[in-house]
Amino acid sequence: MDISIKNITENYRDRMERLVLFDPLYTLERKSGKDNRSKPIDYYGLGFLSLLFFFENMLIRNKKAGVLELAEFLSKLTQEEYELNFEEYIKLSREIIQVFRPPSGRRNSREFYNWETGKEEVIQYSILKASHFDTKTNTQYYELDEQGLELIFATKEFFSEFQLSINQLILRKQLEKGEFVGALRQIDEMRMDVKGLQDKIYRIKHEIQRNIVSDETYKRYESIVDDIHFRLSRENEEFEELKSFIKETRERLEHEKREEKMRKAYGLILRIDKELGEVHYEHRQLLSQSIDMKTTALNAAQESLYYIGIDSFNFKDQVTNKLLSAPLPLEASRRLVEPFLYLEKGEFWSPLAVFSKQRIGKRGTEGSNISFAEPLGDWEVQEEIKIHQKNFKHIMEITMEAMDKDKSITLGKVIDFMKENDYEDILEDRTFYDFWILLHHSSPIKIEIEENQNQMLDKVIELLEGDCQWIEVVEVSGKLKPNDRYVIKDMRLTLEGDRDAI
Numbered sequence: 140m141d142i143s144i145k146n147i148t149e150n151y152r153d154r155m156e157r158l159v160l161f162d163p164l165y166t167l168e169r170k171s172g173k174d175n176r177s178k179p180i181d182y183y184g185l186g187f188l189s190l191l192f193f194f195e196n197m198l199i200r201n202k203k204a205g206v207l208e209l210a211e212f213l214s215k216l217t218q219e220e221y222e223l224n225f226e227e228y229i230k231l232s233r234e235i236i237q238v239f240r241p242p243s244g245r246r247n248s249r250e251f252y253n254w255e256t257g258k259e260e261v262i263q264y265s266i267l268k269a270s271h272f273d274t275k276t277n278t279q280y281y282e283l284d285e286q287g288l289e290l291i292f293a294t295k296e297f298f299s300e301f302q303l304s305i306n307q308l309i310l311r312k313q314l315e316k317g318e319f320v321g322a323l324r325q326i327d328e329m330r331m332d333v334k335g336l337q338d339k340i341y342r343i344k345h346e347i348q349r350n351i352v353s354d355e356t357y358k359r360y361e362s363i364v365d366d367i368h369f370r371l372s373r374e375n376e377e378f379e380e381l382k383s384f385i386k387e388t389r390e391r392l393e394h395e396k397r398e399e400k401m402r403k404a405y406g407l408i409l410r411i412d413k414e415l416g417e418v419h420y421e422h423r424q425l426l427s428q429s430i431d432m433k434t435t436a437l438n439a440a441q442e443s444l445y446y447i448g449i450d451s452f453n454f455k456d457q458v459t460n461k462l463l464s465a466p467l468p469l470e471a472s473r474r475l476v477e478p479f480l481y482l483e484k485g486e487f488w489s490p491l492a493v494f495s496k497q498r499i500g501k502r503g504t505e506g507s508n509i510s511f512a513e514p515l516g517d518w519e520v521q522e523e524i525k526i527h528q529k530n531f532k533h534i535m536e537i538t539m540e541a542m543d544k545d546k547s548i549t550l551g552k553v554i555d556f557m558k559e560n561d562y563e564d565i566l567e568d569r570t571f572y573d574f575w576i577l578l579h580h581s582s583p584i585k586i587e588i589e590e591n592q593n594q595m596l597d598k599v600i601e602l603l604e605g606d607c608q609w610i611e612v613v614e615v616s617g618k619l620k621p622n623d624r625y626v627i628k629d630m631r632l633t634l635e636g637d638r639d640a641i
Contacts, residue, residue, distance in 0.1 A: 205280045209232040249261070319404060333422050534565065554621050586609065609634075
C-alpha cells in the first residue's frame with residue numbers, strides 16, 4: 140500500500156497554527172513560582188482560567204477586564220489553596236497577561252519548518268488584545284483576540300455549553316470583516332443550536348413534571364432552570380445588538396449599491412437580516428418557554444410536593460394515637476399539638492383609635508344606593524369589541540400614513556405626525572394608548588387571523604394582510620407626554636416580512 144506524502148503534509152501550516160496556540164500555556168507551565176508557604180503555583184491551570192475569565196467578560200459584554208479585575212478573580216478562586224497577598228496576586232496577573240500579550244506590543248511568534256512547502260516559516264498569533272484605555276485611572280483593559288477565541292473553542296465541554304453565544308461572537312466578527320457568505324453559514328449553525336436548546340428545554344420540562352419527588356431535586360431543577368433562563372436572556376440581548384449592527388450595515392450599503400460588488404453585498408445582508416430574524420424569533424420562543432418553566436412548571440411541582448406530604452401524613456396515627464395511647468408530659472403534649480393550633484390573638488383597644496380616619500355619612504342613607512355591577516350581555520360585549528376594532532383600525536391607518544414607505548417608526552414620531560395633521564383629538568382618548576399597549580403586549584403578532592388571537596386586532600390584521608407577515612413592537616428609551624392627561628413609554632413598531640423586500 141502506497142502512502143501519499145502530499146495528503147499527509149497538506150495544510151501543514153494550518154494545523155501547526157492551531158498547535159502553536161497552546162505555546163503560551165506551556166510557557167506558563169515552565170514557570171516555577173511559589174506562594175508564601177512554598178507551595179508551587181499552578182501557572183498552567185491559572186493561565187487557562189484567566190482566558191476563561193476574559194471570555195466570560197466578552198459574553199456578558201463587560202469591557203472593563205484588566206490586571207486588577209483578573210487579580211480579584213484569582214484571589215477569590217485560590218484563596219483556600221495559596222497564601223498570597225493582593226499585591227502578589229496583581230504581580231501574578233501581570234505575569235500571565237504578559238505571556239499572552241508581550242509587553243513589547245509585538246505579537247507572539249513561532250518559527251517552524253513547513254514540510255509541505257519545504258521552507259522555514261514564521262507563525263504570528265495574538266491571544267489577548269487591548270480593548271480600551273481609561274485615561275482617568277491610567278488603566279488598560281483587555282479582551283480575547285481571534286486566536287484566543289480559537290484556543291477557548293478547542294475545549295469541547297465549554298464549547299458545547301455556550302455554543303450559541305460563541306456562534307454569536309463569531310457572527311459579529313464575520314459581519315465586521317464583511318464575510319457575508321460565512322455569516323450565512325454561521326446563522327445556519329445558530330439555527331441548529333436553537334433546535335438543540337428546544338429539545339433540551341422540552342426534556343427538562345418533562346423531567347420536572349416526572350422526577351421532582353423531594354425538596355432536594357426541586358432545588359436542583361430550580362437551579363438548572365434559572366441558569367437556562369439567565370443564558371437565554373443574555374443571548375437575547377446579543378441578538379438585539381446583532382440586529383442593530385446589521386441594520387446599520389444595511390443602511391450603509393444602501394448608499395453604496397451602485398457598484399456590482401456592493402449590490403451583491405447588499406443582497407447578502409438582506410438575506411442575513413431575514414434569516415437572523417427567523418432564528419431570533421425561535422430563540423424568543425425559547426425565552427418564553429423558560430419563563431413558563433420558571434413559573435408554571437416549577438410551581439406545579441412544588442404544589443405536588445405539598446400534596447404528597449399531605450397524602451403521606453396520617454393525623455390519626457401520627458398525632459391522635461400517639462397523644463392518647465401513652466401518657467405524655469404536659470410540655471411534650473403541647474409541643475405535639477402546637478403546629479395545629481391557631482396563632483395567639485391579643486385583643487386590646489388603643490385610645491389613639493379615636494383619632495384615626497372615620498367614615499362620615501347621614502343616618503338612614505346607608506345602603507340606599509349600594510348595588511352590585513351587573514355583567515354585560517353577550518350582544519353588548521360584541522358591540523364593545525366592534526367599536527374597539529374600528530378605532531384600532533383607524534389608529535393603524537394613521538400610523539401607516541405616518542410611516543409612508545418605511546418599515547419602522549417610533550410612537551414619538553406617530554404622535555408628532557398626528558399633532559401636525561389635525562389628529563390631536565385622538566390623543567385625548569384612552570383608546571389610542573390601549574392600542575399601543577395591546578400591540579406591545581401581543582408582540583410579535585402574525586398577520587393572519589387565528590382562533591386564539593385577540594379579537595380586538597382583527598381589523599388591524601385585515602388592513603396589513605399582503606403588506607407584511609409580522610408586527611413587532613418593542614420599548615425604546617424615553618417617556619412621551621402627548622398631553623397633560625397621559626404619559627406612555629416610547630415604542631418602536633416594525634413591520635417584518637414582505638414589506639422588507641426590494
